[in-house]
Amino acid sequence: EAEVAQSPRYKITEKSQAVAFWCDPISGHATLYWYRQILGQGPELLVQFQDESVVDDSQLPKDRFSAERLKGVDSTLKIQPAELGDSAMYLCASSPGAAFQETQYFGPGTRLLVL
Amino acid sequence: RKEVEQDPGPFNVPEGATVAFNCTYSNSASQSFFWYRQDCRKEPKLLMSVYSSGNEDGRFTAQLNRASQYISLLIRDSKLSDSATYLCVVRGGNKLVFGAGTILRVKS
Numbered sequence: 729e730a731e732v733a734q735s736p737r738y739k740i741t742e743k744s745q746a747v748a749f750w751c752d753p754i755s756g757h758a759t760l761y762w763y764r765q766i767l768g769q770g771p772e773l774l775v776q777f778q779d780e781s782v783v784d785d786s787q788l789p790k791d792r793f794s795a796e797r798l799k800g801v802d803s804t805l806k807i808q809p810a811e812l813g814d815s816a817m818y819l820c821a822s823s824p825g826a827a828f829q830e831t832q833y834f835g836p837g838t839r840l841l842v843l
Numbered sequence: 844r845k846e847v848e849q850d851p852g853p854f855n856v857p858e859g860a861t862v863a864f865n866c867t868y869s870n871s872a873s874q875s876f877f878w879y880r881q882d883c884r885k886e887p888k889l890l891m892s893v894y895s896s897g898n899e900d901g902r903f904t905a906q907l908n909r910a911s912q913y914i915s916l917l918i919r920d921s922k923l924s925d926s927a928t929y930l931c932v933v934r935g936g937n938k939l940v941f942g943a944g945t946i947l948r949v950k951s
Contacts, residue, residue: 770847770930770941771887784938819886832939834886 730754732835734820740841746808749838753802753822759783761832762795762805763819771819777803810842844869846940849931853946860921864945866914866931875934876907878916880927881944887930890916921949 733752741747753760758779763771774793776784779800788795792811797803807814817839821832849866856862868876876893891898893905893914904917914931926949931942 768851768943770932770943772941773938776937831889834888837886839884 732820732822732833734818734835734838736838737836738839738841740843741810742843743812744809746806747810747840748807749805749818749820749840751803751805751820751835753820754833757822757824757833758800759823759825759830760797760803761821761823762803763821763834765817765819765837767816774805807840810840812842815840815842845942846870846935847931847933847942849929849942849945851943851945853948855948855950856921858921858923858949858951860949861917861919862921862947863918864916864929864931864947866916866942868912868914868931868933868940870933870935870940871912873912873933873935876905876914877932877934877939878903878905878914879930879932879941881930882927887941890929918947921947923949923951925949 735750760777762774765771774788775795777797780797795805817837819837820835823830823832847868878890879887880890881887891900893907897906902919906915928944930944933940
């Protein structure tokens, strides 16, 4: 069964450092999502791509976060500089399109700890 | 007020029990509704969609009340393996909004 791949699975960094996460969606999936999940909360959408275009980045803290999906396939999410409050699980998800009833398939996530 | 609200629990129940979770949402224009399951330190996985007519999948039954903006999940004959966090999810436009989840612990 096809899966969403993410790396690294775990990342420990010091505040003010830069970190980057990678996501490879299920092959053929046009829509890619990055979510942040703080412990005890539900996932919160950071950015949504349709192919290589950003559809929604309204919740992305653009002063320190950036995301790209240059060829409309895999994607990177970067944080620079990292802050203590960025400690969370970063989840990538993909879906075939953007239709209302489509299921989003999540990757295993990257756990980030900022010290 | 949060867009999607759930009782965080935990709900501690014995094996074989029936347990129900509720969820309320604030956006009356929401179009689609789901329950996701998330195991500890794992990613969320779709459990079931929720339809206005109500739907059942084995031991799981989901109900939607649009007038009251209320969603429920009923689990019958609870198994140890049902222990997880259950996330109520609402779609408005092209965006999913997740509740914070309800923790279920099924004990032998």
